[in-house]
Amino acid sequence: MRILFLGDIVGRPGYAAVTERLSEIRDQESVDFVIANAENAADGSGLTVRQFRGLVAAGVDVITMGDHVYRKLELKPVLETDPRIVKPANYPEAAPGRPWTVVRSRSGVPVAVLSLMGRVFMRPVDCPFQAADRYLAEIPPEVKVRIVDVHAEATSDKQTLARYLDGRVTAVLGTHTHVPTADAGLLAGGTAYQTDVGMTGPYDGVIGRAFDRVLATTVTFEPTHFHVATGDVRICGAVVEVDPETGLATAIRRYERAEPGPAE
Numbered sequence: 001m002r003i004l005f006l007g008d009i010v011g012r013p014g015y016a017a018v019t020e021r022l023s024e025i026r027d028q029e030s031v032d033f034v035i036a037n038a039e040n041a042a043d044g045s046g047l048t049v050r051q052f053r054g055l056v057a058a059g060v061d062v063i064t065m066g067d068h069v070y071r072k073l074e075l076k077p078v079l080e081t082d083p084r085i086v087k088p089a090n091y092p093e094a095a096p097g098r099p100w101t102v103v104r105s106r107s108g109v110p111v112a113v114l115s116l117m118g119r120v121f122m123r124p125v126d127c128p129f130q131a132a133d134r135y136l137a138e139i140p141p142e143v144k145v146r147i148v149d150v151h152a153e154a155t156s157d158k159q160t161l162a163r164y165l166d167g168r169v170t171a172v173l174g175t176h177t178h179v180p181t182a183d184a185g186l187l188a189g190g191t192a193y194q195t196d197v198g199m200t201g202p203y204d205g206v207i208g209r210a211f212d213r214v215l216a217t218t219v220t221f222e223p224t225h226f227h228v229a230t231g232d233v234r235i236c237g238a239v240v241e242v243d244p245e246t247g248l249a250t251a252i253r254r255y256e257r258a259e260p261g262p263a264e
């Protein structure tokens with residue numbers, strides 16, 4: 001089976017690209033299951049209920065989030081009741097949302113999804129290694145296909161977690177840094193890995209935000225609202241080939257598709 005994992009959907013440009021193109025991409029790539037990180041969909045921070053519904057209607061099977069998970073508090077009831085979205089699993093137990101989920105693919109294969117946050121240059125959270133052990137043990141053993149979103153700032157955090165989980169999960173796929181890395185590959189134990197799959201959004205800026213605002217705040221220290229950038233919109237992610245019998249990956253490749261720019 002083939003799984004498409006899309007990196008952080010950023011703002012209106014990222015959201016529009018996914019909702020307009022995903023059904024075509026699903027057909028072209030013969031994708032059986034789609035996971036998307038949507039923590040930046042709502043003007044760069046969070047996800048609205050309307051967007052959640054729009055992404056699901058467009059063909060996203062499970063949504064992961066990250067440090068922006070609670071930026072739109074209207075999402076709380078969705079996080080608490082809908083199996084198609086998870087919170088970071090190493091957030092406190094009292095934090096709204098489920099730490100893992102299982103959703104069936106179009107061909108009927110159950111797929112577990114878990115999201116873990118890193119701890120370098122990020123808000124303190126529980127140990128992602130212990131959280132992974134705890135929740136992977138909770139997932140029913142017959143659910144062999146297990147995808148982990150590692151949402152972290154540091155490459156070393158992501159690599160260490162991936163090697164720790166090698167052979168125990170199908171794929172460990174990086175998000176949060178928004179720039180695709182050129183290291184998609186299989187680890188020795190059969191787990192697919194990519195440090196960052198890249199964001200789905202505008203690349204003509206600073207990790208999806210308009211350069212002028214980011215520069216002004218960086219230089220003057222005056223806080224401002226970081227607008228979402230507009231140009232060079234790309235849909236980025238990873239395509240993972242999975243053996244549903246073993247739950248291990250047999251291949252992984254980067255996915256990148258440029259969206260047509262605005263008419264001149």
Ligand SMILES: [Fe+2]
Binds near residue numbers: 008066175178
């Ligand atoms: Fe992000």
Ligand SMILES: [Fe+2]
Binds near residue numbers: 039066067068175176
């Ligand atoms: Fe993030």
